[in-house]
Amino acid sequence: xxxxxxxxxxxxxxxLLVMGFAIGLWRFRRLPQSLRYITVLLGLYILxxxxxxxxxxxxxxxxxxxxxxVISEFWLLTFVFIHALRWPTFTKVAPWLVSLLxxxxxxxxxxxxxxxxxxxxxxxxxxxxxxxxxxxxxxxxLHELRVxxxxxxxxxxxxxxxxVSALGDLLISLFSNYIxxxxxxxxxxxxxxxxNLLGIIVYxxxxxxxxxxxxxxATWLAQSSYLAxxxxx
Amino acid sequence: xxxxxxxxxxxxLIIGIALLLxxxxxxxxxxxxxxxxxxxxxxRLREAEAEYQQQLLAAVIEAQEHERERIGRDLHxxxxxxxxxxxxxxxxLETNSQASADVEAAGLYTMVNELMGTAVHDVRSISHSLFxxxxxxxxxxxxxxHLVDVSNETGALDVELEVDYPQPLTLAQELALYRICQExxxxxxxxxxxxxxxxxxxxxxxxxxxxxxxxxxxxxxxASAAGGPVLIKGAGLRSIDVRxxxxxxxxxxxxxxxxxxxxFVELQSPA
Numbered sequence: 001x002x003x004x005x006x007x008x009x010x011x012x013x014x015x016l017l018v019m020g021f022a023i024g025l026w027r028f029r030r031l032p033q034s035l036r037y038i039t040v041l042l043g044l045y046i047l048x049x050x051x052x053x054x055x056x057x058x059x060x061x062x063x064x065x066x067x068x069x070v071i072s073e074f075w076l077l078t079f080v081f082i083h084a085l086r087w088p089t090f091t092k093v094a095p096w097l098v099s100l101l102x103x104x105x106x107x108x109x110x111x112x113x114x115x116x117x118x119x120x121x122x123x124x125x126x127x128x129x130x131x132x133x134x135x136x137x138x139x140x141x142l143h144e145l146r147v148x149x150x151x152x153x154x155x156x157x158x159x160x161x162x163x164v165s166a167l168g169d170l171l172i173s174l175f176s177n178y179i180x181x182x183x184x185x186x187x188x189x190x191x192x193x194x195x196n197l198l199g200i201i202v203y204x205x206x207x208x209x210x211x212x213x214x215x216x217x218a219t220w221l222a223q224s225s226y227l228a229x230x231x232x233x
Numbered sequence: 234x235x236x237x238x239x240x241x242x243x244x245x246l247i248i249g250i251a252l253l254l255x256x257x258x259x260x261x262x263x264x265x266x267x268x269x270x271x272x273x274x275x276x277r278l279r280e281a282e283a284e285y286q287q288q289l290l291a292a293v294i295e296a297q298e299h300e301r302e303r304i305g306r307d308l309h310x311x312x313x314x315x316x317x318x319x320x321x322x323x324x325x326l327e328t329n330s331q332a333s334a335d336v337e338a339a340g341l342y343t344m345v346n347e348l349m350g351t352a353v354h355d356v357r358s359i360s361h362s363l364f365x366x367x368x369x370x371x372x373x374x375x376x377x378x379h380l381v382d383v384s385n386e387t388g389a390l391d392v393e394l395e396v397d398y399p400q401p402l403t404l405a406q407e408l409a410l411y412r413i414c415q416e417x418x419x420x421x422x423x424x425x426x427x428x429x430x431x432x433x434x435x436x437x438x439x440x441x442x443x444x445x446x447x448x449x450x451x452x453x454x455x456a457s458a459a460g461g462p463v464l465i466k467g468a469g470l471r472s473i474d475v476r477x478x479x480x481x482x483x484x485x486x487x488x489x490x491x492x493x494x495x496x497f498v499e500l501q502s503p504a
Contacts, residue, residue, distance in 0.1 A: 150269075164254060167257035
């Protein structure tokens, strides 16, 4: 018996998520700070996904986990980009902005608590925030011109994945409740499959970025130790 | 208002998502290509700047050499000639005073004559040091031989020269290499404490021309040599560095405390 395409995509997303996290854990000490936060973010996704699956298995609503995921994502991505951008203004302003967004998400969740419905406003804010972070990183790349080969720069893959997935996710976020209310479960499953496809893009890029980051630090360490030997340090 | 048909809505949603994904992909592609273009521009700018610096350096050195040549010629043809003529006249006066049996005057004339002789010699050596006429007339090998002969005259060190130089460089390059050698010999005579000999070697191996200046003196402190970067401190060493840059050559120093100093200048010579 063959599994359907949406199911295959779900499994593939999970495999890539676990693989990215495993690589991150394996190379955690060699990773630069920004990629360590990405590893933590992947770990958090695994945890939330596991809880959501358990709740789903028990036939209980699990959409209330979205604000938790969004708030964690806000903070972890902010730390990732504080280290990647190294821009004093962003370092000062970002925590305040994220605190404000967190307060909004918490208020929205508490005041209109709905465990069985999506929160489009929260998801759209999350997508726009992600787009802003990726945009700021691309601005830095073009402004400073410090990276010679973009495909070898881990944070480029992170920002590119975030940019593409956040743009793709915008319409899904906007119409999620509408689809849930008006259309069949099959359509919801197809839309969920597209969401998983975007997840595949993000987790592959995160995994690749972590792999690149660990290799780059390893190369740098090897060069340093060679120089130290040459200079009898 | 009724919701649109399921299949129609799904189709529209898919098209919308695909368009947004295309926009995202296009943005990433734009960043990649634009960044590459900016990097290429920056590279071209740096190359142009480096080339300009090189030209400026060559122009400064050329101007410096012209000025040295002019001062050297003025010294040689002006003061040098005047001193030489005065010395001749003093010689005649000395002969006349000996004839008139004025012993005291004859002694004074002899002393003045000797001083004039020293002054003529000094002017000639300064003039030669400012512009090595031998280099322009006979080439680098002869000029280095002359430089070694003059250095041997000081008696401070036994200077030996070995030359294997079949493919001559241009005059400007030879002059730069000569100046480097002049400065290295001067440094050895001044700073190589305890040195007994100084070897100068100019050797051509294939396309690489190497100048080696080696002494057996006190050597350099470990931080200044041992394959590490050459520390440019004094004006003399800076002048060596500038000329090495002008020649697109490579300067390397090897030294251990008490084991002397070996300086290598390697450059690509025309095949």
